[in-house]
Amino acid sequence: MLTTSALSADAATALTGEELHALMARLYPICRSITGDGVRQTLDVVREYLPGLVVHEVPSGTPALDWTVPFEWNIRDAWVKNAAGVRVIDFRAHNLHVLQYSQPKHGWVARQELEEHLFSLPEQPDLIPYRTSYYQPNWGFCLSHHQRAQLQDEYYEVGIDSTLDPAGSLTYGELLLPGSSEEEVLLSCHCCHPSLANDNLSGMVVAVGLARWLAQVPRRYTYRFVFAPGTIGSIVWLSRNPAAVARIRHGLVLSLLGGEGGFTYKKSRRATAEIDRTVALMLRDMAVPHQVVDFIPYGYDERQYCSPGFNLPVGCLSRTPYAQFPEYHTSADNLAFVQPDVLAESLLLTQEVLAALDANCRYQNRHPYGEPELGRRGLYSPVGGASAHPDEQLALLWVLNLSDGQHSLLDIAERARLPFAQVQRAADRLLAHDLLILLPD
Amino acid sequence: MLTTSALSADAATALTGEELHALMARLYPICRSITGDGVRQTLDVVREYLPGLVVHEVPSGTPALDWTVPFEWNIRDAWVKNAAGVRVIDFRAHNLHVLQYSQPKHGWVARQELEEHLFSLPEQPDLIPYRTSYYQPNWGFCLSHHQRAQLQDEYYEVGIDSTLDPAGSLTYGELLLPGSSEEEVLLSCHCCHPSLANDNLSGMVVAVGLARWLAQVPRRYTYRFVFAPGTIGSIVWLSRNPAAVARIRHGLVLSLLGGEGGFTYKKSRRATAEIDRTVALMLRDMAVPHQVVDFIPYGYDERQYCSPGFNLPVGCLSRTPYAQFPEYHTSADNLAFVQPDVLAESLLLTQEVLAALDANCRYQNRHPYGEPELGRRGLYSPVGGASAHPDEQLALLWVLNLSDGQHSLLDIAERARLPFAQVQRAADRLLAHDLLILLPD
Amino acid sequence: MLTTSALSADAATALTGEELHALMARLYPICRSITGDGVRQTLDVVREYLPGLVVHEVPSGTPALDWTVPFEWNIRDAWVKNAAGVRVIDFRAHNLHVLQYSQPKHGWVARQELEEHLFSLPEQPDLIPYRTSYYQPNWGFCLSHHQRAQLQDEYYEVGIDSTLDPAGSLTYGELLLPGSSEEEVLLSCHCCHPSLANDNLSGMVVAVGLARWLAQVPRRYTYRFVFAPGTIGSIVWLSRNPAAVARIRHGLVLSLLGGEGGFTYKKSRRATAEIDRTVALMLRDMAVPHQVVDFIPYGYDERQYCSPGFNLPVGCLSRTPYAQFPEYHTSADNLAFVQPDVLAESLLLTQEVLAALDANCRYQNRHPYGEPELGRRGLYSPVGGASAHPDEQLALLWVLNLSDGQHSLLDIAERARLPFAQVQRAADRLLAHDLLILLPD
Structure with a gap:
């Protein structure tokens, strides 16, 4: 894949926090469970926003890994x-x-x-x-x-x-947004909780917002959204999609994204996957309160995606995690508990994460011996001697210095302690001056 | 070796702190040195407790590595x-x-x-x-x-x-307790100090207590106890036992285990050997005051076991280390300085360490793709939704998640931050439900 | 290279802080730039101290890597x-x-x-x-x-x-002090600033002091001093000396060594090169206030030496770094700003660093199985039992324990947390007693 990212350009097309909350208000009264009409009604509403959504029905009794689809x-x-x-x-x-x-x-x-x-x-x-x-x-x-x-x-x-x-089925929804590459990014949320707003609906509406945005922008990766009941839904999906599983390069489980508190990113079982590092970096860059916690085999569907046989690079993004806020799994997790601006911030963060994943490439410096002369290319201040060196200039030097084929933009942003977006802009400028070669994945 | 550990079951058969102290009181008046009748008399008493003890006599003048057995x-x-x-x-x-x-x-x-x-x-x-x-x-x-x-x-x-x-000899004692495996665990203590209680006798009586207990339980490893004069004794033993040296998988030098203060574990030269990690974990699990310190080439016989040619995974367990308490190497290191309950706690810790070493295995999850359905096997709470997840349940999930052939129970306990015994119990339950396969070493 | 270091013996022959300051006072009035007579006059003075200095003239218009020598x-x-x-x-x-x-x-x-x-x-x-x-x-x-x-x-x-x-040239000076080995240590300083004392002259006079000292002592490494205008000078040097570049094993850029504040060592891009570890160790051993900072691709000529194509193990030694003191790049960076005793301490540190690099070898313990009997060789206190173990004795044990072919004296000093000089002395004593074999590089 040899083009640089345009993905971050169109963030303005995303749904607003109010629009996300309005969608949530429509879904809130429905009595969802791991099977049944509640899930179908929910996915019908989602399909109004995402016309490409495919709804799958898997008959009760179907074996799925070690499980069986229930009545x-x-x-x-x-x-x-x-x-x-x-x-x-x-x-x-x-x-x-x-x-x-x-x-x-x-x-x-x-x-x-x-x-x-x-x-x-x-x-x-x-x-x-x-x-x-x-x-x-x-x-x-x-x-x-x-x-x-x-x-x-x-x-x-x-x-x-x-x-x-016993003649019923389990229902889940799936949306595929093809990109230039067949490599996939998985976005997964559970849709099996009845009238609970933060737990379940917040993840769903952020996923809808993300998919709406992605549908309108050029995409490097192929994006796959799965709206499925917790545990049995992801197990069914995993059991039916071995080819897609093999194409997953990055993934996020989205949950609890509308309540109070800073972000919590739970790393994948791999702990140092690109998704793990990217989310941590964007949380730092956005300067929002957050914690990054280690994987544990409890929680949402990352339990399945990160089971040892699959061991996918899938983390879980939440705000205050499950069981750590008093409204969790109670009637107090209602529409008033979720605020539009919180949903909007959650959506923005996930957009930034996907944009960074999309833009993350390795470049080769075409002039690796000594610094190239930036001044004659108009990339360096013509008067020397001043104390301050602007970060933009420093970002150029970092990208040149580390573009040795071993370092991605993510590596550079981490080591330089510069915002990813600034590193990306520097790479774009250097590329425009023919100082870099984009390397294949 | 393909059975799980029964070693921890019989801790009740160990000698009490009072019994250990009574043994010490018998040994205290004897004037030991690195050779001579004091060592012989001491080993005669030890043999009353450990009938299998073999006493070796090595003639003065015998070369041993770079040394010579003294007169x-x-x-x-x-x-x-x-x-x-x-x-x-x-x-x-x-x-x-x-x-x-x-x-x-x-x-x-x-x-x-x-x-x-x-x-x-x-x-x-x-x-x-x-x-x-x-x-x-x-x-x-x-x-x-x-x-x-x-x-x-x-x-x-x-x-x-x-x-x-010049026609005399150097005396040391050795006890071998064969296990299912020929792989050995070495327990070594020095027996060359005269009337000093903590330095020398405390290590000896804890070793006697350990050996008495091990003699009564099923053993995976073969255990070898060496009671020898410091430095020259371990050098003589090492020089005469190349085949046994090659079988040592773990080892501990026992010393200063009856005085005041928390435990001090000095790591082997390898620093990350299984014995090093196991002692650190059991100190944590027992929640006793302790410090884990790096290897230095000074101290007790770990100096010889960890010399670069041997580089054995042998650490040294003490309480307050040598030269760091005022009674060290003085007449104040007497019977009153050593308390029965301290000896008992030291014995218990070493038992826990050996039990953990014995139980430490790698398993293969038989259902590595997704979680196996624990509920239908009665391993998971039937009513879902509650906030609390009991540690027992979490331990099951951790063992399943990390039993990919790469992780031992020790690895799992460290990463899950759960007590080793809980992880071991979880593995036993999963094994009983045919969810794990025990892997060979 | 199979002799041990004599390099540290002759520190007394170094120039004093007053002599360094006097040299600086002669150079201060000259109007240097990146080309021109100011550099030539400066190098003429330096040659009075270093008769072997070779002055190179590189014609304007000469291509050098991505640059061109200016008018x-x-x-x-x-x-x-x-x-x-x-x-x-x-x-x-x-x-x-x-x-x-x-x-x-x-x-x-x-x-x-x-x-x-x-x-x-x-x-x-x-x-x-x-x-x-x-x-x-x-x-x-x-x-x-x-x-x-x-x-x-x-x-x-x-x-x-x-x-x-356009018919002029760029001028730089170079001094080669051959050693037993063709492997080189590069010392580089910039000589392009006009009347600025700390920035530019302090590095030059410390380099002169170092070279004077090295010229008088036996040398393991070959030392190469480069006095060149910033950026373009090192780029020109790099472009003209591919064979020398390939021989560089360690290097230091010297700058800002006469002002106030503790030392700042900026690591090479490699971050864990021997020069990086050696400077950090000697700063610790000298117990001077200091900081060790990560490489960034901004600063002095380490930018060029550490460009990705060269990636040389070259760090930068300063006191308070550029742009972090108010006198930087102003008329206040004058002769009064630089103190003789500060220059002397900077020279001493660099001498210690070069002495440690020179002395750093790997040895093989000839008696790796158990400790060799140090007592019979007079290397160990004859009366045992005392609490204190002198550091000299401990250093002997550390060198024996870690001289397994894998560890250099630098590794040993780091792990033992002992001064490098003490470790070196211990190695010398053990070598004198035929207990070590010096290993080839």
Whole structure:
């Protein structure tokens, strides 16, 4: 691939934070799970923004690596009524109220039995928790601890109008944006959480923003977006796409990008992959609060992408990580918890990261013996002796000095401690003066 | 060697701190040196605890690497009498009073001449120092500085009833505990110091405790214990055992394990040997005060084991190191200076280290592509969504993620920052579920 | 090269700080530039100290790497006169008053036009700056900001009596001190600045001091001193000496060695070259305030020596670096700014560095299995048991332990954290006792 990047030029075409938030507001009420109509409705909305999105259906029972695609779960209604017939827990009020993958149920249960199927948070008594039981048959309700304390009757009528269909399927969406190169960048987000805004929707809307932007710019890499249910979705995708897996050069799992707090980048299992170094560099260049943390085999779908057989260079970008903010997996992770300007900043950072990956090349200095005479080319200040040396001039010297075939622009920006964009501009100027040769990958 | 470790199971069979201290109390009065009956008597007592101990006698004059086994020294009595015939320095009062390897002597000497043969500590005026002159013919007495100040007579009668026998021998003890593998772990301690408790006896009694325990448990490695005089003893052993040297995979010199202060582990010359990493990890896991220091070519017999020709992976475990506590090499390093609970803790740490070495293997994840489905095997919590992920679960994921053939359990515990024992348990559970294959060494 | 170093023995023969300063005082008034008689006069004085100095003349127009030797510039006089014929700016008062490489000029100019050719420092209004325009035709004057403020006339008469000779040449000096080996150490300093003491003269006089000393001592390496104008001078030298370039094993650019502040060593592009490690070690051993900084492709002639095609192991030794002290490139960088004792310390450090490079060898321990018996060779204290182990004894053990063919004395001094000189002495003693074999490079 022998052209330099134009990718960073068109950042202005990206969706605004408000537009991202508006998309999120449309998706928020839908009751998603790892299978079912919620995912389909969600991907229908996403397709309005990304017409090229392909929706895949994988039948229940299909083997996928060590797993099997589960029965498809759908739910129409769920409630607990007291003796007076009043709904004391009501799925229609909040879709978090039902334990995900609850089996169909109807009948009277003693309070003691009901209690074994209730989930609440004693230390956050106002919030409804999010709980699942995908792979073990169960039924249950999630509710605030205050609400739970009011359940004093001896018997309650329980109704769960759900279906678990062995002839159903698992649904995921995929968008491919071809570039000059067949080498791929993977962007992956999970789409299996019901009404949770930061966890799940923020990653999805940033992915939509990124894809909209990428669709409009020249692309060096081919970009592949995967919107899939957590764990089983990425496992299904990995099991069905060995050829694409082999083409992945860089990847990011996007999650929790709308809440408070600085960025958290969790490195890939490889730890020093180009994506790891690029994200760290752009966080530094953007001068935003952030932390870069080591890979651990827990978290989002990077667990699958970084399993030892695949060991893909895929990191995970979040703001405050899962389980480290009190709203995590509760009804407080709602639309108000996510701010448009936070989404916009998250989108901007990922754009900068992709632009840097796209622009990262190795050059060969055509005059490696001594410095080339920059002055006669108008690249150096004509009057000498002043103390200050502008960073632009220093960037030229760094690119010349390290363009020995061993160093990429990323290497140079790291070693020179200069912004990547400045190093890239210096390379562009030197290239325009025929002082560099772009090397093949 | 293709079984996992059972070695850590039987820690309860170890000697108690009180038993170790009682053994030390029996050995304390014996006047040991680098040769002679003191070493023989000492090894006779050790053999009561370790019936398999073999005592070797190496004739004086035998070449050993660049050295020669010295004449055998024995001493029956030594004294300095004043004109009134009163013993003003008396070997019978403390065996530190004689300069080790003093030649036989009897006669009157002027005080001025006597002074040249006296050793005392002006800054620790109550203590008798320990001094030696193994390789240069000499005679002398060690005494407290207060005692020395009282020597005001013009002439003293000196008597040293010692022998230096060219037909004698050097004595050392060796115990071999065979394991499933011929690969060896070397445990070495010096046994050449007279009445000094921490320096010399503490290492010996911890070695006895270790050997007693190892004798009762299944062993992967073969364990070799060497009780030998410092420097010349290890040199003699190294010179006579080239085949055993070649089988040593890990080793520890044990010394100064009964005094105050946290542990000090001095790394082998290799610095990153498995023994070095294992001791550091177990010190961390046991959460005891400790320091890990770099190798220097001074200290105990690790000097010989880590000489460049051998360069064995042998470190040295102590508590406060030599010369860094005021009682070092003085009469204050006595039985009261060493506490039973300190000995017990030292024994426990070395047990944990050997157990970890024994258990350290590499496994291959049988399902390296994506995570295996732990839930259907009962290894994962059935209800999802809660914030906390128990360390036990995380340990399973780490072992799966890093069991790619490149990482040992030690590597995993280091990278995961989890206790080795937890990582080992996780591996055992995964193995029981047929999710791992144990790899050969 | 199979002899050990005698180089450090004769440090007493070096020039004193006062002698270095006196030489500087002779050179200070000369108006140097990158070409011209100023450089020739300067090298004539240097040759009085270094009779072997060879002065090279390279014709203007000669291609050198990507550059071309410029026209030779000489200047006899330069002035700005007011209407009354009074010189308000006068080259005879200070040779910094003229912009270096000013073209000849004579005539009346309006003040507004004159202002475009004036250079002053508003924030340092008393000082005359140093400015150049080597490669872009121009004329100009440098003056204090106070002096500039007094120029209120409408017209001034400008006279610049300079020549720019296309038939001239560039002048540089070179001194070769052959050693036992053809491998070379390069010492380079720039000689193109007019009356600036720290910047340019301090490096030159330290180089003269070094060369005088080296000329009197046995030398392992061949030493090459280059006194050349900055940038174009080193480029010309590099272009004309490919064979010498190939023989350079170590090198130092000397600059700014007479001003205040601790030492600054800027590492070569290689970062871990022997010169880099040696300078860092000797700074540590001399216990002088210092900093060691990473290479950047800006500064003095290390820019050319460390260009990627050459990538020579050449660092730059200074005290406070360029542009980091207020006197830099101004009339305040005068003879009073440079102190004799500072020059002497700079010379001493460079001597220590060269002595260490010269002495740095690898040895093979002849008794690598166990320690050799040092006691019987008189290298070890005959009485054992004392707490203190003298560093001299420890140095012997370190040299024996690490002389396995892989470690140089530099490696040993670094790892042992002992002074290089002590390690060197230990090696000499061991060699004298036939315990080491000197290995070829």
